[in-house]
Amino acid sequence: MIALCILSAKAQNNIVVNPDKVVSKVSPEMWGVFFEDINMGADGGIYAELIKNRSFEFYKPLMGWKTTGEQLKEGDLLVLNRKEKDSNNPRYLHVNSRAVKKGDLSMTNEGFKGIGVKKGLTYDFSVYYRQSAAGVKLHAELVDSTGKVLGSTVLNPERADNQWALQSVTFTASETVQKAKFTLWFEGAGEIDLDIISLFPGDTWKKRRGGLRGDMVQMLADMKPGFIRFPGGCIVEGYDLSTRYQWKKTIGPVANRKLIVNRWNTEFAHRPAPDYYQTFGLGFFEYFQLAEDIGAEPLPILNCGMACQFNSAELVPLDELEPYIQDALDLVEFANGDVKTPWGKVRAEMGHPAPFNLKMMGVGNENWGPQYLERLALFTKAMKDRYPEIKLINSSGTDPEGERFDLLNTSLRKMKADIIDEHYYRAPEWFLKNATRYDSYDRKGSRVFAGEYAAQSVGTTKPTNKNNWQCAIAEAAFMTGLERNAEVVQMASYAPLFAQAEGWQWTPDMIWVDNLQVYGTPNYYVQQLYSLNKGTDVVSILADQKVIAGQDGIYASAVIDSRTKELIVKVINTSAQPLTRNVAVEGGKKLAAKGKLIVMQNANLNAVNSFSNAVNLSPKEQAVKIKGNSISLTMQPYSFNIVRVPIQ
The missing domain is CATH 2.60.120.260 (Galactose-binding domain-like)
Structure with a gap:
């Protein structure tokens, strides 16, 4: 009996990885970024213009x-x-x-x-x-x-x-x-x-006159994201349809782009922003150009004839939806069309004769109900008839469960939707409990886009939410479940992306800026670590023949990178205790004698980064020795650990 207990304890302390057991491919777009002009993300943020109300078009002409x-x-x-x-x-x-x-x-x-x-x-x-x-x-x-x-x-x-x-x-x-x-x-x-x-x-990105703020773009480039989703977010819908985002009004000469009020101008009573407008100096051409610059796939989201359902819930009648559908068709031509086509010519005249190679597009943002399904069906037919190669991303509403989600998720899967966009702003505990969310999803059905997510330290839309380590490590744990299920989950992105230190409306946010500085939160570094250690193939990683999703507070996933011939193991310890595990590598592949260990850790779950201490919580790298085909991994309390080892 004693011997059996010892063997059981040893088995529990083993993490077994088999690089020969490939579970699925990892999408090249797997880890990306979501951009919305909220929190002064565009005007006053990444769009580097320094003059407010430069053309006197605010409601009060001399505001500013x-x-x-x-x-x-x-x-x-x-x-x-x-x-x-x-x-x-x-x-x-x-x-x-x-x-x-x-x-x-x-x-x-x-x-x-x-x-x-x-x-x-x-x-x-x-x-x-x-x-x-x-x-x-x-x-x-x-x-x-x-x-x-x-x-x-x-x-x-x-x-x-x-x-x-x-x-x-x-x-x-x-x-x-x-x-x-x-x-x-x-x-x-x-x-x-x-x-x-x-x-x-003069220090705009790539020194482009009238361009983007260089240090903010660099933060994105340093992530090497697989995609960039734009322009939102709720500004796609608008408070009502008159303030919806219309991509055709954001291209061409900047002087000809019509300013509109930003829908976050008066959205939150706790953070009124009467001077928040959209000049569209950052428009669809610039979004496509930005994606190209940082090596990311462009993912535009278009209005589907529905304004924000939390605000006006204004709808375009079905028999008047054609202009909205035509906008979607024309966008493909603008992005991919030959320079002899009408919209391809516009792109060329703006300085980019080569196509942007658009591959996917979102129809609607966080819309729900039968009204959305009716409009989506018309969009889908028109797009698939004209451009069957374009993957369409469909909304599953505002929440990851409940009647809205169930109706959309069931209906969209019956419609054989390409990709379903799921959003979750929840407490850290939700992310820990849901690391197995996609284990039971249909492997042959629609793919999933985790399009907006962020752990909320206090509560959704609470102005006191913090980008603390508790939230970031919970997200890291949840992301092991996304990675393990890459056969189902094609893409994922944290939201929102940017926040101005004095001009924000929503917290938490991934990157914070002021007039001179920019810093990444712990959440930023978690996202960056996944993106930089994406790999090409998900491989088997088990403990006691089970996926590792919360046993003793441990969460794990593993990939191989066939390009660099490396094994990459991610292990998160969400417990308050140090834990040691033996990572045993089975199969025919041999490990090199040396690898590297990347660690993010802090014993204080309330720890944050700041302008004065921007890398308080950030990755630290060290060499690790390999004995045989196993790795002894000692994990500090509340730590995110990545082992990267060459394999033969």
């Missing part, structure tokens, strides 16, 4: 601007409207100047929660103007809270034929300041019209 001057008189600065001539960008500023010195007539922009200024960095100032006679000079300055000038330039408008023209000039900042302002002061007598007053830093 302050006008001053010793010579300022009523009527000297007027916002005019040319709606009948330009419905996309109708407003502009008419200036009547009599200024002879600084302080006579000026206007100051506060930026998005201030303007971050970096010493030695260049800044590109540009403006559209119209004048019938030259005479007014524009002095552009970045100033700190005391009025000290951090960098300045002078722009002399050259054209004087009463036609709109664009002119730009570059200057360099002399100091680093977290919250500066932009001042434009006038010198000279005369009248001039101004529009799209713009300022971009």
